[in-house]
Amino acid sequence: MTDENAVQVPDWNGQSGERWVAYQTRLDAMMAVFGQAAIEAAAPAKGERVLDVGCGAGATSFDLAARVGANSHVLGVDISEPLIDRARALAPQDTSALFKVADASNIDLPEGAFDILFSRFGVMFFDNPTAAFAHMRRALKPGGRVAFVCWRAMAENDWLRLPMIAVKDILPAIAPPGPEAPGPFSFGDQGRVARILRGAGFTDVTFIPFDAAIPFGKGETRDAAIDDAVKMTFEVGPLSRALADQPDAVRIRAWAAARAVYAEHAGELSVMLNGSVWIVTARNPIGYGSAQQLSPSS
Structure with missing residues (x-):
């Protein structure tokens, strides 16, 4: 791998990756409604090939594979x-x-090999997103489709906003x-995302706001569910990093x-908390040569 995404690679091959594996079932349950909305926007058909970027533990890859059928395939990269x-x-x-x-921003793929570029919360972490999307676009057929889901602003997402407010003092x-x-929230600005995709050579960029309640934590009773939600917050995500070096007294408070x-x-x-996302779609123009890659400054 190159120096691109040099922070993300070791993190997701270390503590973050291990914790997401530990909580995989619950995290996939939290995100399922958003992944399904993005899959519906992608509208995969039998025989189409799909590149699933930031596929995690494969939940969306399996769903996409069921849509395209046994005679095609989905490649999940993470x-x-x-x-x-x-x-x-x-x-x-x-x-x-x-x-x-693999790192999707520099993975070696055949040109024009895929009909759909898909992602569920996997495209917000590139150091140079325009260059990354320009690189991935080369793997799409002319006329190929993009569909991904990304978080809107943190202020619109109670699953993270509320615990961060709770501990601010x-x-x-x-x-x-x-x-x-x-x-996670670097694609919250609709205008910025549109500039990235158009700068990478895509057209027909559209945004659909989508909101849903997220099941956060799990337990056989309400008290157990609340405790599990707090435990997840302490072990996965931004608050876990903020608490990492804090003494026990602070962690208890x-x-x-x-x-x-x-x-x-x-x-x-x-615990049901609001989640707010963009469902983003775009297209690789038919008349735009798939072999042409824009420079990172485009």
Whole structure:
């Protein structure tokens, strides 16, 4: 791999990747409704080939493979070896989905090999997203389609906003990432995403806002579900990193604050929190040579 995405690669092959594997079942359940919305927007047909970028443990790859049928295939790529290992372990015997540990921003793929470029929350982490999409576009057929789902602004997503607000007076001030820094919410700005895709050579860029309740945490009782939601918050995502070096006394206070926030929200066996995303689609123009790659400055 190149120096591109140099922070993301070791993180997702270390602690982040291991924790996502540990919580894979619940995390896939949280994101399922958004992945399905993006798959419907992609409208895969029998015989089409799909590149699934940032495929994680393979949930969307398996769904896409079922749509395109046994005579075609889906290639799921992810920078995380632990997640790709998990995807291979979960793969049904009859799936046409294949998996590869690779960085989609520089993966070597045949030109024009795919009908659809798809992603469920896997395209917001590129150091140079325009160059990454220009590279991936070369693997799409002329007229090929893009469909992905990405988070809107953090302020619109209670699953992260609420616990961060709960601990703001307990933890040292957490400097927010720059608006274009790689991260979960770096594609929240519709205008920026449109510029990236058009700069990479795509046309017909569209955005559909989509909102759904996310089942956060899981338990046999409401109290157990709330505790599990807090445990997930402490072990997966931005708050887990903010708490990593904090003493036990701070962590205990943060736990109580996050738990109080989650207890205010509906749900019996899970805590239901709002999630807000963009469903983004675009097209590789028919008259634009698939072999032509734009420069990173385009």
